[in-house]
Amino acid sequence: MAFSRQLLWSLANYAIVNKLHGRSRFPFVLMLEPTLRCNLACAGCGRIRELRADPANHSLSVAECLSAVDESGAPIVSVTGGEPLLHPDIVSIVDQILARGRGVTLCTNGLLLEDSLDGFRPSPYLSFVVHLDGLARTHDSYAGREGVFATAVAAIAAAKRRGFRVLVNTTLYKETDIAETVQLLEMLAGIPVDGIMIAPAFGFDGVDADLFLTRPEAIERFGPIYDLRQSVPFANTPLYLEFLAGKRELACLPWSTPTRNPRGWRQPCYLLGDAYCRSFQALMEETNWGAYGPGNDPRCTHCMVHSGHDAAAMGEALQSLPTLWRLLTWVLS
Numbered sequence: 001m002a003f004s005r006q007l008l009w010s011l012a013n014y015a016i017v018n019k020l021h022g023r024s025r026f027p028f029v030l031m032l033e034p035t036l037r038c039n040l041a042c043a044g045c046g047r048i049r050e051l052r053a054d055p056a057n058h059s060l061s062v063a064e065c066l067s068a069v070d071e072s073g074a075p076i077v078s079v080t081g082g083e084p085l086l087h088p089d090i091v092s093i094v095d096q097i098l099a100r101g102r103g104v105t106l107c108t109n110g111l112l113l114e115d116s117l118d119g120f121r122p123s124p125y126l127s128f129v130v131h132l133d134g135l136a137r138t139h140d141s142y143a144g145r146e147g148v149f150a151t152a153v154a155a156i157a158a159a160k161r162r163g164f165r166v167l168v169n170t171t172l173y174k175e176t177d178i179a180e181t182v183q184l185l186e187m188l189a190g191i192p193v194d195g196i197m198i199a200p201a202f203g204f205d206g207v208d209a210d211l212f213l214t215r216p217e218a219i220e221r222f223g224p225i226y227d228l229r230q231s232v233p234f235a236n237t238p239l240y241l242e243f244l245a246g247k248r249e250l251a252c253l254p255w256s257t258p259t260r261n262p263r264g265w266r267q268p269c270y271l272l273g274d275a276y277c278r279s280f281q282a283l284m285e286e287t288n289w290g291a292y293g294p295g296n297d298p299r300c301t302h303c304m305v306h307s308g309h310d311a312a313a314m315g316e317a318l319q320s321l322p323t324l325w326r327l328l329t330w331v332l333s
């Protein structure tokens, strides 16, 4: 199973309690970026371009990370970046988030993972999420360095041997060869990894626009991947997979995955950085949420990224008993 039952039950319980309290906007996943520094410069990454613009302001302290966790109250913390394993206090940050009863998904390019495993302890609340965008030649070309794929796959195997939960995050680009992606997913299912998150890349400003799929292109490419849903352990909800396959609409809920990084609380979402707010409360209260999402902001037109849309599946489940039942059976399956 992609996420442990314990973590998914915590998430469901949290959502139901918030709904019963009449809250209409509350975060599901805090995107915490302890550092914007990275040991790669991947072709489709928007963060490294932002860091270039302001290299001085690159890391959060342990106290700032924990304060963000407490402020948001989100039951899952996605520790991302930059490369979080470059942060000198990453083990302490993760341990103290886990001690607060939150789930942690630590997103990494995998280069430092195997050497970092000694610092962590396996837990149903902790998953490593390794980014892989293709088989060796393709992934290394996006990553801009030979050997990245081999190192990441070796780290996945090492983490699995040592009892850690490991997910993989795969991004689709315009040049993605879907037959190769199918091969990659089948290889990962054979290891086996605990789950695979998949999404089309977001078209960041300042990155070569030819890299990114339009929404119709993404839907067309996703068909053969959707057909693998019985044999590949996708970590995305079944509703989100249907959205990627063009079988249903999902709204964007940008407030569901607030992002805290060294510049503050990113407004409005993980992908767009129009401004930074001084606190989580200011982000929630001062953002004109209705101005964002497809149909409201042209930059959102082709966005199908899970950070905005997969949480909408949870939002739909809270509105509809059949959808809630469907998600619960997916959790238990």
Ligand code: SF4
Pocket (backbone or CB within 6 Å): 252, 253, 254, 268, 269, 270, 271, 272, 292, 293, 294, 297, 299, 300, 303, 304, 305, 307, 308, 309
């Ligand atoms: S659609 Fe939502 S998640 Fe995507 S860029 Fe727009 S606001 Fe952000």
